[in-house]
Structures are given as C-alpha cells and as structure tokens.
Amino acid sequence: MAYRALTEQEAVEYVKGIPGLFSEGAELTSREIGDGNLNLVFDIQEPATGKSVIVKQALPFARVVGESWPLTIDRARIESEALRIQHKYVPDLVPQVYHFDGELALTVMENVGDHIIMRKGLIEGKRYPLFAKQIGRFLAQTLFFTSDLGAHPYDKKALVGTFINPELCKITEDLVFTDPYENAPTNDFNPLIRREVEAIWNNKPLKLEIAKLKYDFLTRSEALLHGDLHTGSIFITENSLKAIDPEFAYYGPIGFDIGAVIANLLLNYAGQHGLQKDQGEREAYREYLLETVEDVWNEFVSQFVQLWHKHAKERSAHVEGLWQSYVKRLIQDTAGYAGCKILRRVIGLAGVADLNAIEDDQTRAEAERLALSIGEALILGRGGIDESTDITDIVRSVTER
Ligand code: SR1
Ligand code: MG
Incomplete structure (x- = not known):
C-alpha cells in the first residue's frame, strides 16, 4: 500500500x-x-x-x-x-x-498503556524505587552489546550502516548542539531569562566545550544509542519500565544516552522550584532525584564493567587499565551531554513540561535560571568528574549559590 x-x-x-x-x-x-x-x-x-x-x-x-x-x-x-x-x-x-x-x-x-510517562509521574512527585536499576540495566546491556566491546567487528560495522539516520541526527545536531547557543530562529525561551541566555551566547569557553561534545556526537560511533532517552520516552509503573521511541537511534557516544536520562532528572529537579509549593517536600524530592542520578550512573557502570569482564571480545579491552580510563571518559561525557540536554530544553525548540507547567512566569524564570546554571556547570566542570557524587556535588553547589 x-x-x-x-x-x-x-x-x-x-x-x-x-x-x-x-x-x-x-x-x-x-x-x-x-x-x-x-x-x-x-x-x-x-x-x-x-x-x-x-x-x-x-x-x-x-x-x-x-x-x-x-x-x-x-x-x-x-x-x-x-x-x-x-x-x-x-x-x-x-x-x-x-x-x-x-x-x-x-x-x-x-501496548504499554498500563504504564504512565515518567515525566508526568515526576511532575506529580511520584517515586520509582526500581528505576535506577532498570534504566541502568537497559543502558549497560544495549550499549555494551552493540559496541566494539560486545559485538563481533563485522556485525558492529553492519549495524552502523543500518542505523545511518542523517535527518534525525541533524535535528539533534541543530537543536541540542547549535541553535540554543546562538540567536537562532528555532529558539523558544521565556523572555524573562533573556539576559542569562545572552550570557550563554557570549560565553566562549562554554561554547568551545559544547563544540567538542558536538564533534564527538558527529564522529564517535561507539554504540547503538536510543538517541532520545528523555523521561517522555520512558513509560513506567512502580514495578515496570518500558523504554520507547528510539527513532533517533544511531551509532554515537555512549555518554549521550546516559546524559539524557540524568539531564531529565535534573530538569525536574530545577522545576521543583515551581512544582512543589511546600519547601520541605521540595527539598526531600530533590534529594530523591539526586540519589537517583547517582544510582543511575552507579547501576550503569557496575553492570557495564561486569559485562566487560565477562563478555568483552575485543582483545585490547583486556589491556590493564583500559576499562578504568574508558569509564572515566564515559562519566565526563555523560556530564557534558547532560549539560547540553538541559540547556537545549530551556533555550531551544521543544521544551519540557517539568518547567513549562510552572504557570507563573517569574517563578518559571527562577527555575529556568537554575537549570541553565546546572547545565553550564556540568559542561564546564566535567573534566574534574570521576564519580557520580561529583555530578551531584556540582548540582548542590549551584543550587546553594
Ligand atoms: C522536531 S523534534 C524536537 C525534539 O523532539 C524529540 O523528542 C527530540 O528530542 C527532538 O529534538
Ligand atoms: Mg520521541
């Protein structure tokens, strides 16, 4: 037909x-x-x-x-x-x-209609105790077994060809890595944060780091990514999780997928400023989100490294010291991509309800400023990150400013 x-x-x-x-x-x-x-x-x-x-x-x-x-x-x-x-x-x-x-x-x-979209659940203040374990396993398994570590070299190269996805990648290249950092017509932000957005447009060290991350997105065919793993692509209940919508899938840098998950937890964290009126509840929920950020990375890395030791086919993978340096680079990539994905949702096309649902413009602007500061600090601070608490320490110190 x-x-x-x-x-x-x-x-x-x-x-x-x-x-x-x-x-x-x-x-x-x-x-x-x-x-x-x-x-x-x-x-x-x-x-x-x-x-x-x-x-x-x-x-x-x-x-x-x-x-x-x-x-x-x-x-x-x-x-x-x-x-x-x-x-x-x-x-x-x-x-x-x-x-x-x-x-x-x-x-x-x-049909996974008995689940709800995780973004909606987080906005309603729900907690998902199994989420980090589930998404950590999703990330470790799908990324390891499609990478040069876990796939036969011929199979991996064939898959790179199958997943050449130029138009969808171009959307990401533009909307995540280019347009938000200049005065582009696709941008769509709260006029009350124009001063902060213009500061980003003029921040040369930040733009250089984003350009490096974009270059890796363009060239580093590391594993088959989901490509758009935000909390709107996750259907969830207390016991079950389904990752949907991988139409942006392509071979790219592993940290991009992990960063997407962490970015969206942190966008909700910033949105708590307007979503939860009671300060005690807001602080408790923010702590829950930061613990979840740490758990997501820790679950991913422990499962990924176990797979590496048990199943890595690539002989160089067993050279002493390689997995440690690989993992260190991954967490730094993760933080950088998380930062870009936060900034794009505040400045660029296709915002997120975690912020957009805050009705009062002034309150929303305060939440958006916090999100921008977190995104920027993750990108600029990623070189000093070694473990998950380094990420959450950055978020905490930016929040306290
Ligand atoms: C034109 S598509 C806009 C955004 O929606 C998708 O979920 C991706 O995140 C894309 O960047
Ligand atoms: Mg989608």
Whole structure:
C-alpha cells in the first residue's frame, strides 16, 4: 500500500489484516493518542478480551511544527529495528514489535498503556524505587552489546550502516548542539531569562566545550544509542519500565544516552522550584532525584564493567587499565551531554513540561535560571568528574549559590 497517513478507522482495518494478531471478526476500538513531537499513535483495543496493540505511524513532517518541516519516514524503520535489537537484550524493558510496514512507515507493537510517562509521574512527585536499576540495566546491556566491546567487528560495522539516520541526527545536531547557543530562529525561551541566555551566547569557553561534545556526537560511533532517552520516552509503573521511541537511534557516544536520562532528572529537579509549593517536600524530592542520578550512573557502570569482564571480545579491552580510563571518559561525557540536554530544553525548540507547567512566569524564570546554571556547570566542570557524587556535588553547589 502506498504511503498515506491512516485515520483511526483505517488503523483498525490495518491490524485486522495482520495474521494471528486478533481473532477473525474481532470488535476493535481505535483512538489516536499521539502527543509527542513527530508521529501518529493509535491505541487499538479489543474490549471483549482486553487485548490491545499500539500502531505507530511516522508522518512525513515534524508534527510539532507542521508540514513546513518535512522529515523522512525512514525513521519508522530505524525505530522498529532499534526496538527489536533492544528487546533482544532487555526483553522486559522494551515493547515487543509485532509487525513493521516500510511503505506505510508503521510499526505495530505491544501496548504499554498500563504504564504512565515518567515525566508526568515526576511532575506529580511520584517515586520509582526500581528505576535506577532498570534504566541502568537497559543502558549497560544495549550499549555494551552493540559496541566494539560486545559485538563481533563485522556485525558492529553492519549495524552502523543500518542505523545511518542523517535527518534525525541533524535535528539533534541543530537543536541540542547549535541553535540554543546562538540567536537562532528555532529558539523558544521565556523572555524573562533573556539576559542569562545572552550570557550563554557570549560565553566562549562554554561554547568551545559544547563544540567538542558536538564533534564527538558527529564522529564517535561507539554504540547503538536510543538517541532520545528523555523521561517522555520512558513509560513506567512502580514495578515496570518500558523504554520507547528510539527513532533517533544511531551509532554515537555512549555518554549521550546516559546524559539524557540524568539531564531529565535534573530538569525536574530545577522545576521543583515551581512544582512543589511546600519547601520541605521540595527539598526531600530533590534529594530523591539526586540519589537517583547517582544510582543511575552507579547501576550503569557496575553492570557495564561486569559485562566487560565477562563478555568483552575485543582483545585490547583486556589491556590493564583500559576499562578504568574508558569509564572515566564515559562519566565526563555523560556530564557534558547532560549539560547540553538541559540547556537545549530551556533555550531551544521543544521544551519540557517539568518547567513549562510552572504557570507563573517569574517563578518559571527562577527555575529556568537554575537549570541553565546546572547545565553550564556540568559542561564546564566535567573534566574534574570521576564519580557520580561529583555530578551531584556540582548540582548542590549551584543550587546553594
Ligand atoms: C522536531 S523534534 C524536537 C525534539 O523532539 C524529540 O523528542 C527530540 O528530542 C527532538 O529534538
Ligand atoms: Mg520521541
């Protein structure tokens, strides 16, 4: 079938045509629930059995802007292939893909609608005691086994080719690493923080560090990244986590994915200034977020290093001292990328509800200033970071200023 954007009813007809998914004559309902920046998402339910699937279809443009921003539908292929690979390593943490259609740019997958978007949960002040363990395992497994450490060299190079994702990478190159640091038309920030934003535009040492991080994003094909692992790409309950939406997947620097997770915890941390009115509760929740930042890194690194010792195929990996220097570089990359991802959400296109939900402009500006200071301090201070508490110490000292 030639490409066209499906309606709710057409999505029902489509899944009925997939053998083995629903029984013949099944009565199905369909609701378009996409609220992200890019795609159509249909929630298909069979009320009689409680069975359900998600149909996700890429639109030929960026939904957040409209038809004036054309965007490749090949991202649907990238997403479904990335989901399949990630599902192989962490089946409990990634939705299962049932069917992919390249012409319609459409993936039919497990419905994780019994989970909520983690960003929403954090805004509501919920705590997720298993999160760090779960996301640490997701990161360690998916990044290790797709890297030169865990994959056969031929397989790794073939995967680099499969995941050439130029248009989606260009979005990240522009929106994370370029536009926020100059007076670009895509920027979208609170006018009350213009002075601080202009200071960033004029901060040469900061812009040099961001340029270095961007250069590594462009050139360091280290592992298959999720590519957009913010808290809106994580569906969660108290017991379960599902990482979704890897349409930005490509071979890039490992610290970019870990940094994305940490950045989004810290964006919520900054947003607490306006989200939680009671000061005691706010401070307690911020402590919880900082502990989570430390736990995410600690879980990731302990699992990654275990995999390294047990499964590293690359012979140079066993040269004495290599894993320690690799891990040190990774945490410094992580802090730097976290910083960029914080700054882009405050200054650039596609902000986050953790800050945008603060109604009062003045209060929101105070939270945004804190986020900017944290992002900047992480980027400039990353050379001195050795362990996770170095990251949280930076956040604490910036908060106390
Ligand atoms: C035009 S897409 C804007 C942003 O949404 C996605 O989630 C990515 O973070 C991208 O940068
Ligand atoms: Mg997304």
